[in-house]
Amino acid sequence: MDKRYTLKIDKIIEETSDIKTFTFKYTLGANPGQFIMLTDFEGGEKPFSISDCTKEEFSITVKRIGEFTTRLFQKCVGDYVSIRGAYGSSFFISKNKVLLVGGGYAVPTFYFFAKVLLEAGANVTLINGARTKAEHVFADRFESLDIKVINTTDDGSFGENGTAVDIAQKIMSQDNFNFLYASGPEMMMKALQDVIGDTNYEFLFERYMKCAIGICGNCTMDPLGLRLCVEGPVLPKEKVEQLTEFGKYHRDASGKRHEL
Amino acid sequence: MDKRYTLKIDKIIEETSDIKTFTFKYTLGANPGQFIMLTDFEGGEKPFSISDCTKEEFSITVKRIGEFTTRLFQKCVGDYVSIRGAYGSSFFISKNKVLLVGGGYAVPTFYFFAKVLLEAGANVTLINGARTKAEHVFADRFESLDIKVINTTDDGSFGENGTAVDIAQKIMSQDNFNFLYASGPEMMMKALQDVIGDTNYEFLFERYMKCAIGICGNCTMDPLGLRLCVEGPVLPKEKVEQLTEFGKYHRDASGKRHEL
Amino acid sequence: MQKSLKSEFLGITITSPLVLPAGVMGMAFSGFNISIENGAGIVTSKSLTLESRMGHKGPVVAEFEGGLLNCMGLCNPGIVDGLAEIDQFKKHSDIPVIASVFATNTEDFLKLTKHVNKSQTDFLELNLSCPNVFDEFGIPLAASQEEVHNIVKAVKQISTLPIIAKLSPNVYDIVSIAKAAEFAGADALCMINTVGPGMLIDTKIIKPVLYNKFGGLSGPCIKPIALKLIYQTYSAVDIPIIGMGGVTYGEDAIEMLMAGATVIGVGTAVHYRGIEVFNKINNEILEFMEENEYSSVKDIPKLEKLEM
Amino acid sequence: MQKSLKSEFLGITITSPLVLPAGVMGMAFSGFNISIENGAGIVTSKSLTLESRMGHKGPVVAEFEGGLLNCMGLCNPGIVDGLAEIDQFKKHSDIPVIASVFATNTEDFLKLTKHVNKSQTDFLELNLSCPNVFDEFGIPLAASQEEVHNIVKAVKQISTLPIIAKLSPNVYDIVSIAKAAEFAGADALCMINTVGPGMLIDTKIIKPVLYNKFGGLSGPCIKPIALKLIYQTYSAVDIPIIGMGGVTYGEDAIEMLMAGATVIGVGTAVHYRGIEVFNKINNEILEFMEENEYSSVKDIPKLEKLEM
């Protein structure tokens, strides 16, 4: 039986005007790339990647988008929310030279992952991209790790000027990486796929999730039927290459297809 | 969850015209004194003590009494019956000098127990009593063990002449035992209690059993409410001494009291 | 501050909100003894009928994941012997006792009530809902608003004790049935009785596992059904509810209270956690009260009532 | 001798008696793909309605010991998009597909049937029994003999496909309802839908765990209820039954067959044992057949029918 944990919010960090990190004192025992389902029982239960996870606590980093995340942003330290998980697949832990390419609110999960990679002895380079300076997150925390960080914004307002994909292409032409990991907007990953040649990779995907335990079928990726909540959200290259919906469409809460 | 095992009868030994031993190839992992519930799904499920239990197989030794046991006696090797258990408390395993006093179909459970006692290093004396030679069981099997055996029948047709209680009284006047165990008719145990002074003991009781998992309350012993299927069937001296119904009455399937 | 489990049920002080429900350990006075020694605050007798009943042939219980099937078949020593067990218990204990009685018509319920009136019993419970005697007695009375009303009303007129109506979960509209009982004068409701019934099959002998074929479901897996029905009923009636169905841990008991129960039955969990289960759950409730700063059971909040 | 899982359902050859039931993995054609790759012999679509439905807000599932509560709320892309997923699947697969449809009146069921007639679907299943939309739609149709009869009869007249009536377990008299469906022309029955519904409460936030408050029970703990209802129904009707409710291991599937099912649905177990559950259960059934010397699924004996 998967248990549910109703926890007090222990810490809130405002990363940007639209992004907050929530920390909980709880031994979650998650692997990097996994997510939790979170609810306040006021309507809606949503998936969030784990942005940090130690023996004592774990964090998620959330972007305010719609009804649910707006309500979440009104919560204070000490308020209860209820979570279940961690769910889903996690990143392969390479011991070699790896490149992480992240964009927007999907970058922080690489903070948790980078720490695990370092422990495993990997050599880590991170491209931390955002549209603009005001949306760029976690630069300080990545700086504290023994990894190479390249910050970038689409408009050049912080770090390098260019998309994460532009930068990835550039540094991959200068250097060899054994493994590439990406987490961010699907079109970013689609573009990446075209520029990284035959480097092995894993991508972290998002699809509409309801049950998160692999039965409702809302999150399957065509045509393989991979359930993003179980076989995903991290998918390996050989699977990604077979996905016909990748970069093309996704399904909403009713199962209806929408172009990306 | 307690599991149910539907097993083929592997071996049948006719001990007397009214007593048979049924052996099953199954790793029951029981302790001496415990019992199983057995059914053929044709009406009735009944408790039987375990008369032998090894890594590979276990046995029960059954006296034909009423409807259920009569039907059981018609079964052949290869027929299925269904069991659950082992249930209940088991005998304390003494390492010292012990006396086992058994009567009738309740003696065979001491075969299993004696083997365990010997392994523990105990010095074992057994009084194996029956009313008459034709009802005396397991003499051969006990002979194969490194224990002292005194066979006895009420009518003297086999072994010593006298009740098991008479013999017990006699040898306890000649010898000191650290622990006494009894299994047999309740009036035998009641009589024993009067003759054994302050020797420590455990008795194996029988009461009407339905659920055997401690909820129906049919098998409780007054006034403590000990459930014979959970806290029993083996009860220690300090409990037995408090039982007001011991040797006086028992309850039938409806819970009605009947004098013994 | 010292937290306390002391509370009240129908005007009587109880030391724990945990109730030993009908049919569990309630055959002999000694079954009550061992239950209160282990922390039960109220005990209930096996459902008693006018004449003694041997019950169904075995197997009478069968386990499955999440619960237990039983088809005891209302075995009981009859109202006279059953009340004698209660009286023997009451000689040395102040713990309140509920006498559960079962019949299939008003006349027999009235006869049973007269017996109970003469005993040391504290509360009278009308078992309107036993699902294990379908063959014999048909659809439980608790499925009919009218039957429930008529029986409760008739018994209320002659009972010298507060009366509790035990309801079945296997009905379309629990609210109208609960209201019928309340309207007819029931002082409290007890819910839920077992669910289903259900069946299991032995695949080697190719027979139903229970000799009676079908048996009612109890245990952890019926808790969601119990909570839902108790919550709906609590939202609609003003009399207290003895909430039961799968309570195994303190958390389950808290859920029952929040759904609207005043006291909580613990039946099948006696099998899962031993007869010590009452003390264990008492302690778990106290721990919960400690953590969440409730000083008495009554302070534990209820859900907002459903809008009807 | 080589044991085989091959059998027939309503005249169509199937490679395994295991069915992916409605609402489980049946949203997209790729959900069918992964299920058949893992051993399912028949797949069923999510219940489709005339218009698309977003379903209830989350949480829509909650676990408890022995089972799962769900209140998906009949989310589906609507009949047109739903059938498009089936057609896309049928382009590259011969595995039979059941289109499940849901409506609240005969007229809408007829409209849905006309859509299904034009698709590549093999069987039409009428979901008469969803318990998760009570608020919206009231007591399920499957509780009324008359409603079941009228809808099945009307659909039968225009359907070009064999039709299956999906029944609710939450009724007093399953036999009369099953017979009404049979009499009205149903080619098969599918049972059971989820039980209850039930509810769970979060004791810290003091709210129902499911946002819809109530959800239907599925998983291992409903198996006894399913077996009982299937056995009663099998004893009374002559049409085949798709048996489901808690099947998790091969043994459970065998029990379903013995109770009277022709094929067996495996839903919630996809959560417990992974999508590989179909192959796992297929292998367990084969092992059972080996041990007990049955050479085909049809040889596995049924219980003696109940006397009515």
Ligand SMILES: Cc1cc2nc3c(=O)[nH]c(=O)nc-3n(C[C@H](O)[C@H](O)[C@H](O)COP(=O)(O)OP(=O)(O)OC[C@H]3O[C@@H](n4cnc5c(N)ncnc54)[C@H](O)[C@@H]3O)c2cc1C
């Ligand atoms: C595996 C995974 C990991 C995620 N990790 C993060 C994270 O670390 N930080 C973060 O801010 N966001 C994350 N998200 C996205 C997050 O779940 C949505 O932003 C959130 O649900 C939006 O809810 P809302 O009510 O505020 O917005 P809404 O107005 O309800 O929706 C806005 C958009 O959010 C997405 N969304 C809404 N509900 C869901 C749902 N149940 N499942 C998936 N997507 C949904 C849809 O694309 C929708 O169009 C993740 C999503 C997935 C699938």
Ligand SMILES: Cc1cc2nc3c(=O)[nH]c(=O)nc-3n(C[C@H](O)[C@H](O)[C@H](O)COP(=O)(O)OP(=O)(O)OC[C@H]3O[C@@H](n4cnc5c(N)ncnc54)[C@H](O)[C@@H]3O)c2cc1C
């Ligand atoms: C802990 C325990 C261990 C036992 N071990 C053995 C054993 O090793 N060998 C053996 O031959 N017998 C043993 N018995 C007794 C055995 O259970 C009964 O002999 C058997 O149930 C008789 O069934 P029947 O239908 O043949 O007789 P019935 O005609 O049904 O009953 C005859 C008598 O058997 C007893 N009995 C019947 N049903 C039960 C029941 N459900 N529970 C308890 N007693 C019952 C009653 O005293 C009854 O009066 C044991 C009983 C208990 C409680």
Ligand SMILES: Cc1cc2nc3c(=O)[nH]c(=O)nc-3n(C[C@H](O)[C@H](O)[C@H](O)COP(=O)(O)O)c2cc1C
């Ligand atoms: C073995 C057994 C016997 C029962 N006998 C009765 C009974 O005689 N009368 C009654 O009203 N309920 C009876 N019940 C139902 C319980 O009182 C209770 O309502 C039900 O088991 C749900 O609670 P639980 O899940 O805590 O066991 C019985 C239950 C069990 C398990």
Ligand SMILES: Cc1cc2nc3c(=O)[nH]c(=O)nc-3n(C[C@H](O)[C@H](O)[C@H](O)COP(=O)(O)O)c2cc1C
């Ligand atoms: C998440 C979920 C969604 C379901 N959706 C539907 C549905 O849309 N239509 C339907 O007829 N049954 C639906 N059901 C019921 C199943 O088809 C099945 O009848 C029930 O779950 C019992 O089988 P199981 O215990 O194997 O899951 C759903 C069940 C679950 C768990």
Ligand code: FES
């Ligand atoms: S969210 Fe239900 S299968 Fe993934």
Ligand code: FES
């Ligand atoms: S036989 Fe039921 S409590 Fe012992």
